[in-house]
Amino acid sequence: MAGSLVVDGPCGADEVWDRYARPSRWAEWAPQIRGVTYQGEVIAPGAAGVVHGPVGVRVPFRIVAVDADGPVRRWAWEVRVLTMTLWLEHVVEARGTGVRTRLSVAGPAPVVAMYRPVAWAALRRLVR
16 A cells, blocks of 8 residues: 655755754654664665664664755655565655655555554654
């Protein structure tokens, strides 16, 4: 199953991109993330890490693609949840004085459906 969310907010696109591009900042806006283990400072294709969630949950990930140039910036990653893989793509686009972010998720239907409200809450915090 695939699904997507679009959220607009007042934050500037450069700031939203920085919040995405630096895994050390993910916990600032994503309440489901307690921390991230990642070797680099910014996301880069092929790089891998682990998202630390509540109650000791550890979710390995690999960055698949990053396009940080131009008016529309995007990055994609694969996330391992138990024996399942999710593919996620994030897009950041300046909109007047604010920003639009879009998230597309592909994976097993029950997991995508459960992740949707969590992702919605995180994206709303991301763009504020």
